[in-house]
Amino acid sequence: MRKVAIVGIGHTVFGNLSEFELVDIMSFASGNALEDAGILKDRKIIEQVFVANVGGGIINHQTGIASSLVSRIDLEPAMAELVENGPASGSSAVKAGFAAIASGMVDVVMVTGGELMRTVTGWKGTDFVAMLTHPEAEYNYGLTLPAFAGMFTRLYMKKYGLTERDLAMVAVKDHENGAKNPYSHVEIPCTLDAIHDGENANVVNPYIAEPIRLYGACPVSDGAATLILCASDSPKMKFFTKKEPVLITGMGAATDTHCVHNRKDPLELTAVRLSAEKALEMAGLSPEDISFAELHDAFVILELAISEEVGFFEKGKAKEAIKEGVTRIDGRLPINTSGGLKSKGHPLGATGVSQIFELVKQLRGEAEEGRQVKDPEHGMAVNFGGFGNNVVTTICSKE
Amino acid sequence: MIIDELEKKLRPPELELKPYPPKVITLASGEKMVVREARREEVGVLLGTVYPLLGVPKDFYDIVASRIYAEILGWYRYRVANEFVLVGAIDGVIVGIVNSRLASKDIGMSYHTIAIKRGLRVGAQLFAAKMEHHIEILGQKEVLIVAESPIGFKRWMIEYDLENREDKYPEFRHELGGVPTYVLTTELYNAVRDQKVTGTRPVDTELLATADKLKMPDEYPQIPGYKRGK
Numbered sequence: 001m002r003k004v005a006i007v008g009i010g011h012t013v014f015g016n017l018s019e020f021e022l023v024d025i026m027s028f029a030s031g032n033a034l035e036d037a038g039i040l041k042d043r044k045i046i047e048q049v050f051v052a053n054v055g056g057g058i059i060n061h062q063t064g065i066a067s068s069l070v071s072r073i074d075l076e077p078a079m080a081e082l083v084e085n086g087p088a089s090g091s092s093a094v095k096a097g098f099a100a101i102a103s104g105m106v107d108v109v110m111v112t113g114g115e116l117m118r119t120v121t122g123w124k125g126t127d128f129v130a131m132l133t134h135p136e137a138e139y140n141y142g143l144t145l146p147a148f149a150g151m152f153t154r155l156y157m158k159k160y161g162l163t164e165r166d167l168a169m170v171a172v173k174d175h176e177n178g179a180k181n182p183y184s185h186v187e188i189p190c191t192l193d194a195i196h197d198g199e200n201a202n203v204v205n206p207y208i209a210e211p212i213r214l215y216g217a218c219p220v221s222d223g224a225a226t227l228i229l230c231a232s233d234s235p236k237m238k239f240f241t242k243k244e245p246v247l248i249t250g251m252g253a254a255t256d257t258h259c260v261h262n263r264k265d266p267l268e269l270t271a272v273r274l275s276a277e278k279a280l281e282m283a284g285l286s287p288e289d290i291s292f293a294e295l296h297d298a299f300v301i302l303e304l305a306i307s308e309e310v311g312f313f314e315k316g317k318a319k320e321a322i323k324e325g326v327t328r329i330d331g332r333l334p335i336n337t338s339g340g341l342k343s344k345g346h347p348l349g350a351t352g353v354s355q356i357f358e359l360v361k362q363l364r365g366e367a368e369e370g371r372q373v374k375d376p377e378h379g380m381a382v383n384f385g386g387f388g389n390n391v392v393t394t395i396c397s398k399e
Numbered sequence: 400m401i402i403d404e405l406e407k408k409l410r411p412p413e414l415e416l417k418p419y420p421p422k423v424i425t426l427a428s429g430e431k432m433v434v435r436e437a438r439r440e441e442v443g444v445l446l447g448t449v450y451p452l453l454g455v456p457k458d459f460y461d462i463v464a465s466r467i468y469a470e471i472l473g474w475y476r477y478r479v480a481n482e483f484v485l486v487g488a489i490d491g492v493i494v495g496i497v498n499s500r501l502a503s504k505d506i507g508m509s510y511h512t513i514a515i516k517r518g519l520r521v522g523a524q525l526f527a528a529k530m531e532h533h534i535e536i537l538g539q540k541e542v543l544i545v546a547e548s549p550i551g552f553k554r555w556m557i558e559y560d561l562e563n564r565e566d567k568y569p570e571f572r573h574e575l576g577g578v579p580t581y582v583l584t585t586e587l588y589n590a591v592r593d594q595k596v597t598g599t600r601p602v603d604t605e606l607l608a609t610a611d612k613l614k615m616p617d618e619y620p621q622i623p624g625y626k627r628g629k
Contacts, residue, residue: 016457019457121549121553122553186518187518188427188428188518188519189428189429190427190428190429191427191428191429193425193429194425194426194427194428194429195427198425199425199597199599200424200425200597200598200599201425202593202594202597203424203524203527203593203594203595203596203597204424204425204426204427204520204597205427206594215427
């Protein structure tokens with residue numbers, strides 16, 4: 001299998017970009033990546049484009065997005081396809097790009113993920129995301145992703161003694177990182193006193209799906225991110241001299257039951273574990289070798305649960321790591337250095353690409369002051385689709 | 400003087416309003432927002448704060464800013480009866496403004512809510528303070544409310560589960576342009592009070608002093624690149 005390098009990265013700010021069209025924001029991120037890779041003029045060397053998006057046809061009334069993007073940024077006749085895998089669409093698109101290069105089919109691929117969710121009301125946005133649940137057994141009963149996360153959190157609290165204060169500590173840590181990330185949707189730090197301990201906290205940080213509070217959930221965001229991939233052994237690598245390439249050393253994906261109630265234990269995120277095991281095996285690494293990670297914290301509980309499932313901590317012990325500062329930027333294993341979905345935001349199709357964008361930034365040593373991990377070697381990104389029924393894990397390493 | 404006599408005829412009759420006791424709310428960022436009643440002599444700084452937003456169409460800032468500008472000016476020039484204005488200030492810098500008036504002793508007429516600082520629910524806290532003033536301090540029975548932006552509709556109509564009285568139109572209506580009228584009754588207010596209204600009283604003297612002389616914001620997240628005076 002050929003080695004695959006990430007040779008260019010691009011990103012828009014995450015937030016409310018509803019004054020733009022979906023393909024506009026995708027072209028902004030793509031343009032940034034072409035520039036970062038140093039191939040703005042030579043962009044026709046890109047042979048294949050994969051676009052990650054979930055709601056174009058549903059909430060933006062636009063289909064054929066991959067063709068539209070290619071045309072918008074003058075990349076014809078590159079092959080172009082859309083990849084949809086719910087909230088894990090971004091990483092799935094990267095996986096498709098990785099496979100296309102590793103198989104020898106093409107040498108240079110661009111992957112762009114984007115989503116425009118703020119063009120509809122919040123409740124329509126929530127409904128749109130809930131469409132990934134089982135239509136008869138879940139959706140028809142009004143189950144939404146926040147509702148799932150609320151039930152999951154309650155169960156986790158009961159089993160492992162997690163408290164709301166522990167969850168608030170995760171949010172404080174994520175916002176501390178997100179406040180230093182210029183791409184963050186909520187570029188604001190928060191304090192434990194304000195969102196949990198203080199006398200105004202109940203109103204400032206209200207429940208949205210008890211026991212999940214406002215600061216326990218990600219915002220609804222618009223945004224896009226792009227990666228440019230190239231085969232390490234390709235003569236086309238000569239175009240990419242501007243930045244040090246970062247290697248994709250491991251990729252794994254796995255699925256679990258569509259209906260959460262069909263799982264033996266809803267707290268077991270089997271697809272997370274299996275996808276991480278595959279990625280680690282491909283990279284020849286163990287969890288202890290990972291320097292930092294971007295974990296899909298659409299709800300802060302997921303940061304804890306995923307970090308345990310991939311093998312960073314024992315089950316039920318991630319909360320101790322938070323208390324001990326292990327996952328802070330200056331800790332032993334920084335998690336969600338970008339601010340995570342919690343602070344940076346979660347435009348579905350863009351999220352997985354954005355997580356890997358962050359791995360590359362950190363491994364290049366380009367993260368902003370105060371959120372650069374010290375001498376990282378390997379970063380892991382876990383992109384969580386559905387409520388854990390389709391998960392993609394990516395490992396990137398310094399060359 | 401003849402001008403004074405004429406002016407008297409132009410001015411509306413006024414009810415005497417109890418003052419709103421200041422409070423402080425610790426926002427999620429840890430910043431302390433003092434919420435207090437604005438004074439008539441502070442109209443200049445209030446209008447100056449709102450002015451740059453008159454040309455911002457996103458999230459309907461333009462219409463809300465235009466209306467609140469006119470309403471505050473109307474208050475200053477005695478052309479609106481029984482109006483009150485509350486401000487939220489962090490270190491003396493205005494982060495949000497709400498205004499309202501009493502249509503009668505028992506009925507309130509909520510005007511506008513404008514949040515300058517975004518992402519910290521400043522608007523939600525100030526709107527709640529405005530309702531607190533109507534119901535708890537001024538002892539009103541109902542407040543008529545309209546929304547002129549989707550954000551407002553979500554924050555007020557949905558989150559407070561306001562009573563829709565648009566079927567009573569035109570006999571019963573809010574005075575802002577005939578948009579559907581919703582009502583916060585005392586019962587509805589009491590049902591959501593603990594989830595919506597917060598703040599600590601009395602405010603520490605030193606902290607309150609920081610909000611004594613209000614300052615206009617230098618920058619607006621709604622206007623990227625804007626810097627006051629440049």
